Amino acid sequence: MPPLENRTRTAGLPETGRPVADLLGELARLRDGDLPVRGGNVTAYVYDTGRAEVHDAAARAHLEMLEVNCLDPTAFPSIVALERRLVGAVAGRLGGDAGTPGIFTSGGTESIMLAVKAARDAHQARDVQVVAPATAHPAFAKAAHYLGMELVSVPVDPVTFRADPAAIASALTPRTALVVASAPSYPHGVIDPVADIAALAAAAGVPCHVDACVGGWVLPWLRENGRDVPPFDLSVPGVTSISCDLHKYGYAPKGASVVLFADEAMRRRAYFASAGWPGYPVINTTVQSSRGAGPLGAAWATFQALGAEGYRALAADAMRATERLVAGVAGTPGLRVLGEPDAPLVAIASDDPALSVFTLADEARMRGWFFQVQLSSGGSPANLHLTLTGVSGARAEEMVSVLRESAEAARVSGPPDVPAELVDALAGLDLDTIDDAGFAGLLASVGVALGSAGDPEMAMVNAILDALPPATREVLLVRFLAVLYSPHVQE
Structure with a gap:
């Protein structure tokens, strides 16, 4: 049996408080097995500017707001001021202005949940549906599940992987409460034809939500850098809400997202209030009640530290890395890019039966790189997903080299022999x-x-x-x- 001290620590709560240096050392040891969060070797989950001073500003702002509770904005007016500034900044680049209503949330899933709730509550019936392309994020399935709705998943174009407006139109019924488009969709990095989808939704009298969680804070900068980015935001007629994660290409620490609404009434429908119990009146802007304001402060600090110029440069670096990766894949036997990415997200599949993308991912990880695996679904084959960020530009050649080396090793090893x-x-x-x-x-x-x-x-x-x-x-x-x-x- 282990010593009492060890057993007590294993149980999680020591009898007496531990020295700070001791517990921080244990945290560091626990993180030894984690993937690195900076440097660009991990092409999913993390977003790195490569600028230590921006990270430090966010960390200090997070600490400043650590114990502030977003539950009651009348008790902590700082959260109102910060949220207004962030929402206004995001709206200004996504087809709105300083008066556009929005909500700061903990992440894309919560932003989507609120948009779906608002659409549900705006519908006359309760037995309602969400119509979404098959490439839409599972957060819509989760929202529909939690809110008692039905998700109608519509096939996308098998070559471009973009949503098919005609297929969406044919899926609309009197029960449809919300239509979804992605800008871009996460799996392949392609933008759905938002204008066409929003138009058909408007003609049917149905709200249209654009999921720009991953692309909302990179596409505007790519456009400002001179790239051809199709209309996708609140400036598009028929778009009634849009979600944008700030902890993705906004480079803020987790969790920070914004959902914007075209009108105030839809935002109010996202709220929840309860005043029929003996306790304090509850009014929530988000799914959560008590929540720390650290992410809010950190997101604001990141915005201020980078500025528009910083975001334009990061977007340019990420897209240059994307172009180099796409070219590198084209020059690698057996591999191909799925679709034509509009944003710094690339899906790589294999046309060679002897070359398994699953084995390739393992080979890359042994070489210090993490490529995210995506399973086959519908017309999309199994593939590797790579999200390129601001630091990827400087690592693009190394990344392509590792990809090719891993592909060759995977071909030699062969695909897994699944009984x-x-x-x-x-x-x-x-x-x-x-x-x-x-x-x-x-x-x-x-x-x-x-x-x-x-x-x-x-x-x-x-x-x-x-x-x-x-x-x-x-x-x-x-x-x-x-x-x-x-x-x-x-x-």
């Missing part, structure tokens, strides 16, 4: 009969060692998931997450 009987067994497995310990054993049998150190080899797991229908994938992923957080899994 058909295993896929059939998983597809027919009743996971409700297996507890977390049993599922952890199942994961171990296919090479997933939870709690182990080092870079995981995920090619076999991803290949198995790719061979399964989406519903089965989802069940397995839920069970994986449950086991990952299980107290029975050792660190």
Whole structure:
């Protein structure tokens, strides 16, 4: 049995307070296995300006607002001032102005949730639908699930991967409460024909939300840099709301996002109020009630530290890296880019049966690079997703070199040998009969060692998931997450 001190620490709460240096040292050790958040080697999840002074400004502003509670703006008027400034700045670049109504949220999912709620509450009926392209972010499925709505997923063009306005039009019914377009869609980095989609939504008397969570704060700067960016924001007739994440190409720390509305009434429908209980009156602008103002202060500081000039330069660097990557893929046998990216997001697929993108991802990770895996869905084959940021420009040649080297190594290794009987067994497995310990054993049998150190080899797991229908994938992923957080899994 471990010493009492160790067992107490493992339990999470020490009997007496620990020295600050001790606990910070433990945090640093816990992060040893994390992917790096700066430098550009991780092409998903993180956005890096490459400018330490901007990060420091955000960190200090976050700390300044750390204990301020956004629950009550009358108690903390600083949050009102900061939110107005951020919302106004975003609106000014996304087809609005200083008077455009908006809400600062914790991220794209919450921004989308509020836009969907506003559309639902504006509809006369309650049995309503959200019509969205198949490439729309799963946040819309999540919002529909939480809000008791039906998501109608519409196929996209199989070559361009852009939404098909005719297909969306045919999906509209009297139950449609919201139509969705993406600028761009995350999987392939392409902008949907927003003007056409918004026009048909307006003709049907239906709100149209543009998901610009990933692209909303890079597309305006690309346009200002002289690139041809099609209309996608509130300036487009028929667009009634738009979401834009500031912790993506706004380079603010997580979580920071803004949802803008074309009119004040729609914003009010996103709010929640309750005054029918014996406690204090509750009025929430977001899904959360109490929430720290640190991300709000950090986002404002990031905006101020970078300025328009800084964002234009970062957008230019990211897009130059994108063009170099696309050219590099074209010169790499067996690989191709899906669609024609309008933003610094690239999806890379393989046309060579001997070259698995899943194995390629593992090879790249062993070389210090993280390329995000995307499973096949509809007409989109399994691929690797790379999000290029401000620091990517200086690393573009190295990234292309690693991609090619990893592709050659993956071709030599060959694709994962997935036993058909295993896929059939998983597809027919009743996971409700297996507890977390049993599922952890199942994961171990296919090479997933939870709690182990080092870079995981995920090619076999991803290949198995790719061979399964989406519903089965989802069940397995839920069970994986449950086991990952299980107290029975050792660190």
